Amino acid sequence: MQALTNRSKVVSKKEMTFVEKLYLPAIFGGLMITVSHFFRKKPTIKYPEQKREIAGVFRGQHVLKRDEIGAERCTACGLCAVACPAEAITMTAAERQPGEEGLYREEKYAAKYEINMLRCIFCGDCEEACPKEAIFLTDRIVQADYKRNIFVYGKDLLVEPKDNPIDLSKRQTPEVKEFKHHTEYQHNQTFDKKQKIKAGGH
Numbered sequence: 436m437q438a439l440t441n442r443s444k445v446v447s448k449k450e451m452t453f454v455e456k457l458y459l460p461a462i463f464g465g466l467m468i469t470v471s472h473f474f475r476k477k478p479t480i481k482y483p484e485q486k487r488e489i490a491g492v493f494r495g496q497h498v499l500k501r502d503e504i505g506a507e508r509c510t511a512c513g514l515c516a517v518a519c520p521a522e523a524i525t526m527t528a529a530e531r532q533p534g535e536e537g538l539y540r541e542e543k544y545a546a547k548y549e550i551n552m553l554r555c556i557f558c559g560d561c562e563e564a565c566p567k568e569a570i571f572l573t574d575r576i577v578q579a580d581y582k583r584n585i586f587v588y589g590k591d592l593l594v595e596p597k598d599n600p601i602d603l604s605k606r607q608t609p610e611v612k613e614f615k616h617h618t619e620y621q622h623n624q625t626f627d628k629k630q631k632i633k634a635g636g637h
């Protein structure tokens with residue numbers, strides 16, 4: 436049959452010599468290749484004793500942030516769930532009661548908020564979609580486990596502890612904040628504003 440490429444090789448079928456029949460040179464050659472690997476720089480690390488340095492904007496486990504007085508910022512608007520391409524987020528909204536102002540920042544809050552970490556692809560779209568600066572991805576790694584239901588993270592694992600706030604200063608720099616809020620940038624404009632600009636207004 437005609438070869439499609441010129442990569443084919445003609446295999447030699449010559450008789451092996453006595454030394455080749457001993458296989459020792461071939462075994463020795465193979466061992467030398469193995470030994471040479473001992474002295475090469477290893478691309479792997481001894482995790483978990485040793486950990487790799489990761490970027491400040493690494494997209495790992497989410498956090499639901501609190502505001503300056505410790506109230507939960509999430510208002511259960513559902514935008515993060517709608518933006519999520521993996522449909523990993525679910526929530527149940529509830530109305531804030533009088534006297535709960537210190538617990539919840541807005542009149543509506545998430546009584547239940549869950550992220551399925553097995554579905555999540557850590558794209559960061561939920562963070563981008565949130566109008567309340569409530570959800571962020573962090574540099575924390577989601578821990579491995581044996582049971583699937585462990586990976587459905589509820590508010591107990593997502594809301595930041597009051598006494599140990601999660602530092603977002605590397606992710607949420609003043610430049611990033613400005614970029615997110617500047618209404619002159621098209622991605623921050625509301626539909627109405629875009630329509631007005633199209634019609635020649637401001």
Ligand code: SF4
Nearest residue numbers: 519555556558559561
């Ligand atoms: S990071 Fe992406 S996939 Fe994960 S919950 Fe947020 S939007 Fe969904």
Ligand code: SF4
Nearest residue numbers: 509510512513515565
């Ligand atoms: S995290 Fe943000 S986008 Fe998601 S429900 Fe709460 S306020 Fe809305």
